[in-house]
Amino acid sequence: MALASVIGVGSTRYGVLDSSFLELVIDAASQALRDAGIGPEDIDAYYLGNFAGENFINQNHLAAYSASAIGLNGVPATRVEGACASGSLAVREAILAIKSGLYKRVLVVGAEKMTSLDTSGVTSVLAKASNWEAEVGHGLTFPAVFAFVARRYMHQYGATREHLAAVAVKNHNHAMLNPKAHMQKKITLEEVLSCQHMVAEPLSRYDCSLISDGASAMVLCAPELAETHRKDVVDIVGTGQASGRFEIFANELLTSFPATRLAAKRAYTMANIKPDDVDVAELHDCFTIAEIVATEDLGFFKPGEGGIAALEGRTRLGGELPINPSGGLKAKGHPVGSTGVGQGVEVVCQLRGEAGLRQVKNAEIGLTHNLGGAGGTCTVHIYKRR
Amino acid sequence: MALASVIGVGSTRYGVLDSSFLELVIDAASQALRDAGIGPEDIDAYYLGNFAGENFINQNHLAAYSASAIGLNGVPATRVEGACASGSLAVREAILAIKSGLYKRVLVVGAEKMTSLDTSGVTSVLAKASNWEAEVGHGLTFPAVFAFVARRYMHQYGATREHLAAVAVKNHNHAMLNPKAHMQKKITLEEVLSCQHMVAEPLSRYDCSLISDGASAMVLCAPELAETHRKDVVDIVGTGQASGRFEIFANELLTSFPATRLAAKRAYTMANIKPDDVDVAELHDCFTIAEIVATEDLGFFKPGEGGIAALEGRTRLGGELPINPSGGLKAKGHPVGSTGVGQGVEVVCQLRGEAGLRQVKNAEIGLTHNLGGAGGTCTVHIYKRR
Numbered sequence: 001m002a003l004a005s006v007i008g009v010g011s012t013r014y015g016v017l018d019s020s021f022l023e024l025v026i027d028a029a030s031q032a033l034r035d036a037g038i039g040p041e042d043i044d045a046y047y048l049g050n051f052a053g054e055n056f057i058n059q060n061h062l063a064a065y066s067a068s069a070i071g072l073n074g075v076p077a078t079r080v081e082g083a084c085a086s087g088s089l090a091v092r093e094a095i096l097a098i099k100s101g102l103y104k105r106v107l108v109v110g111a112e113k114m115t116s117l118d119t120s121g122v123t124s125v126l127a128k129a130s131n132w133e134a135e136v137g138h139g140l141t142f143p144a145v146f147a148f149v150a151r152r153y154m155h156q157y158g159a160t161r162e163h164l165a166a167v168a169v170k171n172h173n174h175a176m177l178n179p180k181a182h183m184q185k186k187i188t189l190e191e192v193l194s195c196q197h198m199v200a201e202p203l204s205r206y207d208c209s210l211i212s213d214g215a216s217a218m219v220l221c222a223p224e225l226a227e228t229h230r231k232d233v234v235d236i237v238g239t240g241q242a243s244g245r246f247e248i249f250a251n252e253l254l255t256s257f258p259a260t261r262l263a264a265k266r267a268y269t270m271a272n273i274k275p276d277d278v279d280v281a282e283l284h285d286c287f288t289i290a291e292i293v294a295t296e297d298l299g300f301f302k303p304g305e306g307g308i309a310a311l312e313g314r315t316r317l318g319g320e321l322p323i324n325p326s327g328g329l330k331a332k333g334h335p336v337g338s339t340g341v342g343q344g345v346e347v348v349c350q351l352r353g354e355a356g357l358r359q360v361k362n363a364e365i366g367l368t369h370n371l372g373g374a375g376g377t378c379t380v381h382i383y384k385r386r
Numbered sequence: 387m388a389l390a391s392v393i394g395v396g397s398t399r400y401g402v403l404d405s406s407f408l409e410l411v412i413d414a415a416s417q418a419l420r421d422a423g424i425g426p427e428d429i430d431a432y433y434l435g436n437f438a439g440e441n442f443i444n445q446n447h448l449a450a451y452s453a454s455a456i457g458l459n460g461v462p463a464t465r466v467e468g469a470c471a472s473g474s475l476a477v478r479e480a481i482l483a484i485k486s487g488l489y490k491r492v493l494v495v496g497a498e499k500m501t502s503l504d505t506s507g508v509t510s511v512l513a514k515a516s517n518w519e520a521e522v523g524h525g526l527t528f529p530a531v532f533a534f535v536a537r538r539y540m541h542q543y544g545a546t547r548e549h550l551a552a553v554a555v556k557n558h559n560h561a562m563l564n565p566k567a568h569m570q571k572k573i574t575l576e577e578v579l580s581c582q583h584m585v586a587e588p589l590s591r592y593d594c595s596l597i598s599d600g601a602s603a604m605v606l607c608a609p610e611l612a613e614t615h616r617k618d619v620v621d622i623v624g625t626g627q628a629s630g631r632f633e634i635f636a637n638e639l640l641t642s643f644p645a646t647r648l649a650a651k652r653a654y655t656m657a658n659i660k661p662d663d664v665d666v667a668e669l670h671d672c673f674t675i676a677e678i679v680a681t682e683d684l685g686f687f688k689p690g691e692g693g694i695a696a697l698e699g700r701t702r703l704g705g706e707l708p709i710n711p712s713g714g715l716k717a718k719g720h721p722v723g724s725t726g727v728g729q730g731v732e733v734v735c736q737l738r739g740e741a742g743l744r745q746v747k748n749a750e751i752g753l754t755h756n757l758g759g760a761g762g763t764c765t766v767h768i769y770k771r772r
Binding site: 046062065078092132372 | 450488
């Protein structure tokens with residue numbers, strides 16, 4: 001049934017950190033190995049999710065660069081890149097590698113050191129994930145892309161800035177319960193709504209994810225070996241990946257990402273579950289509107305109802321389906337290459353019952369959703385407590 | 387026995403080309419699909435090998451970027467990066483993906499558009515594949531790294547510039563027989579030896595690979611399905627990947643790359659063959675000395691004898707083991723992300739008996755060797771005519 005099993009997880013704090021890229025990777029990897037009760041010598045292969053090290057830290061070839069630093073001697077080391085979905089693509093390659101039978105234990109790390117550049121520099125690097133020639137060259141950076149999505153969503157469904165704001169408030173509140181989250185600041189609906197600092201109307205600074213440094217790691221192993229390593233095994237029972245139209249203008253609808261729908265369908269089918277079966281989800285809220293759209297594309301709510309659900313509190317801790325208990329990209333932080341792996345780490349903690357103050361009660365099935373670019377790449381993974 | 391089978395190959399010409407990155411990818415992919423007798427709708431997944439699109443063409447997230455341009459709708463699209471080994475890493479992920487059972491037919495493309503920058507710009511981008519902080523920052527770009535290797539090799543084994551030159555002359559001669567090769571210029575040993583244009587002593591311009599644009603592609607499929615697609619199937623029967631010490635100074639020996647030895651050992655074991663069984667090989671000759679060292683690390687010749695073998699003509703077409711019949715990186719060209727896939731394309735053509743004037747007689751087993759950085763990554767694949 002299971003594709004692969006998670007036997008170790010680890011993560012640095014996300015934030016503006018003094019640590020170098022290598023220090024971040026070593027920290028997260030060591031935690032995951034320790035959690036699995038094994039050493040680097042037990043690892044057969046290593047996948048690194050990283051988006052733009054060559055621009056952020058002037059260093060490429062980052063899987064080999066970090067492999068020996070972790071203590072992995074001679075082990076195959078491969079970097080995977082798919083914009084903001086780089087981390088979950090690395091998880092997926094690790095799953096396939098285990099399923100191939102060639103490897104028994106695989107280390108996956110997602111890492112990004114972003115705060116080496118200022119905000120405009122970061123925006124410019126991130127913009128390389130959408131079509132530079134056709135979009136970015138005309139000023140369409142990512143906040144602008146998602147502002148279009150928000151505008152259209154509001155027009156189509158009569159949604160208001162309150163619906164967006166509800167996502168920000170929720171994720172800030174969740175992050176307050178996560179000691180590893182970048183943002184530790186409670187905010188109110190009124191504060192968000194009165195914010196005059198617009199990034200791309202109608203998205204204010206409260207609607208945008210953070211620029212963070214950070215790394216997360218997981219040790220995956222062949223399902224039949226998992227219990228020789230630990231008792232509280234979490235299995236990966238579904239994985240779906242899809243590509244979508246690369247340019248936002250090429251999409252039929254602005255308020256739905258076909259890649260998410262396709263990836264979700266594939267993951268649900270493989271796991272043999274329905275959206276209703278999911279107990280906790282970590283979604284790609286690069287902007288507040290992105291979380292709302294994702295909750296609809298993933299089948300949690302009908303089109304146009306995701307914003308209402310957020311405002312009604314149905315997606316907060318204690319609600320019917322807690323979304324982004326970690327704080328999400330919005331408040332936990334978004335070190336790009338790390339994000340997809342970090343989502344897996346959070347879901348595993350939740351399914352093991354180790355999430356402390358932000359624990360979702362009796363969580364048995366968790367889902368991660370990681371989006372690259374303006375829907376060019378999407379990966380959905382489904383985790384289940386054994 | 388077989389891990390995966392090759393049912394289609396294609397490649398652009400390598401060189402200074404007017405085509406854009408997308409045009410290169412579309413060209414190579416279309417050829418490979420046509421060669422396989424299938425359309426994009428028959429493809430289950432897509433892997434792209436690319437080293438530094440974000441620096442060369444200001445565009446990242448390149449797998450999704452190119453997927454829809456090829457006509458792959460919704461198909462998982464993943465970019466793999468491992469410096470100059472990016473292409474062969476993409477081949478390897480495709481092999482693992484097929485072996486996992488999740489996909490039946492996978493398209494692999496390697497592509498790089500490099501001539502958008504001038505030589506010093508390209509050198510600077512390539513240098514991000516070695517340790518920027520510890521090496522490049524001190525002036526140690528790749529020509530310098532391999533100049534160290536050459537110096538040490540000459541010192542250790544009493545080799546001369548003639549041994550290096552023999553590799554250049556051979557690969558230029560081979561490229562003359564390859565209409566898709568970048569360099570179409572016959573050279574003599576005397577010309578090479580009298581060259582005063584030193585890049586990094588003892589390496590002259592004749593010892594260095596070219597800066598090229600280009601793309602290559604292969605369609606891989608599950609072995610049991612291959613014959614439903616074509617009669618002359620080539621199987622991939624061995625794959626080995628290893629990481630090595632990232633910095634050249636961290637290696638015990640300068641004249642051998644442990645990652646090559648390890649990757650080769652793994653590939654030979656999996657394929658159940660010995661170095662002697664190989665009939666044709668495409669090796670990573672980023673510099674002439676690299677080919678010599680590779681022929682030793684791969685077990686074709688004893689340490690110190692690779693240079694002699696080249697000078698004696700044992701590695702040229704008609705010799706006991708023809709190496710780089712395509713012209714190699716040295717004369718066919720080295721569009722970084724494309725190189726590893728292009729090596730596979732050449733070997734498949736050789737095993738099918740379709741290599742025209744550069745055909746190696748009765749070739750049944752072929753090997754590709756692709757090195758990333760100063761030995762940080764190495765992949766060896768073994769192909770066999772069914």
